[in-house]
Amino acid sequence: MPSTLTTVDVSAPTESASPAVSWGPIVAGAFAASTLTFTLMLLGSGLGLSMVSPWSGSGASVTTFAVSTAVWLIVVQWLSSALGGYLAGRLRTKWVGIHTHEVFFRDTAHGFLAWALATLLVAGVLGTALSAAIGTGVQAASTVASGAAMGASAGAAANAG
Numbered sequence: 001m002p003s004t005l006t007t008v009d010v011s012a013p014t015e016s017a018s019p020a021v022s023w024g025p026i027v028a029g030a031f032a033a034s035t036l037t038f039t040l041m042l043l044g045s046g047l048g049l050s051m052v053s054p055w056s057g058s059g060a061s062v063t064t065f066a067v068s069t070a071v072w073l074i075v076v077q078w079l080s081s082a083l084g085g086y087l088a089g090r091l092r093t094k095w096v097g098i099h100t101h102e103v104f105f106r107d108t109a110h111g112f113l114a115w116a117l118a119t120l121l122v123a124g125v126l127g128t129a130l131s132a133a134i135g136t137g138v139q140a141a142s143t144v145a146s147g148a149a150m151g152a153s154a155g156a157a158a159n160a161g
Contacts, residue, residue, distance in 0.1 A: 018093070020106055021113070025091035029114030033084025034121045040076040047072070084118050085111025 048069060053059030060068070089107035098106075 020109075022092040022110065025088045026110055026113045026117060028091055029084040029086075029088030029111070030117035030121060032087050033080040033114060033118035034125075036083050037076060037080040037118070037122055040079065044069075044072045044076065080118065081111075081115045084114040088114035 048065065051060040051065055051068070085108075088110040092107070092110055095103055095106065
């Protein structure tokens with residue numbers, strides 16, 4: 001009985017020369033998400049300030065204000081993250097010869113990385129602003145305290161003399 005031998009190609013499939021992560025679209029998505037966040041926060045600040053009133057009983061209650069603020073912050077994050085992730089997924093170069101599930105995963109990973117970078121950008125800007133505000137408050141308090149100390153010593157000297 002004759003035997004037949006068949007050859008099987010066992011070489012590994014060739015990998016793509018381009019990386020799976022495209023940082024350009026991720027950075028673009030992060031900047032778009034951060035910009036939309038700041039824009040919507042300004043709009044929300046205006047809407048929030050229009051809800052309050054300096055006169056008692058004529059503005060929104062504290063509970064209404066707090067709930068509407070929380071809802072607005074959630075909506076801002078959803079919209080900003082959706083825009084940034086969508087742009088990061090759509091702006092990347094097209095991968096050819098890759099299974100559809102892998103393309104979906106890579107697009108999702110690009111969106112997630114855009115969200116993470118945008119979150120770091122917003123946290124950095126807010127941290128810097130908060131640090132500057134605290135520094136200004138401490139400087140103002142020290143100026144007031146030194147002025148009070150000078151006034152007290154001048155008053156004590158006037159009473160003694």
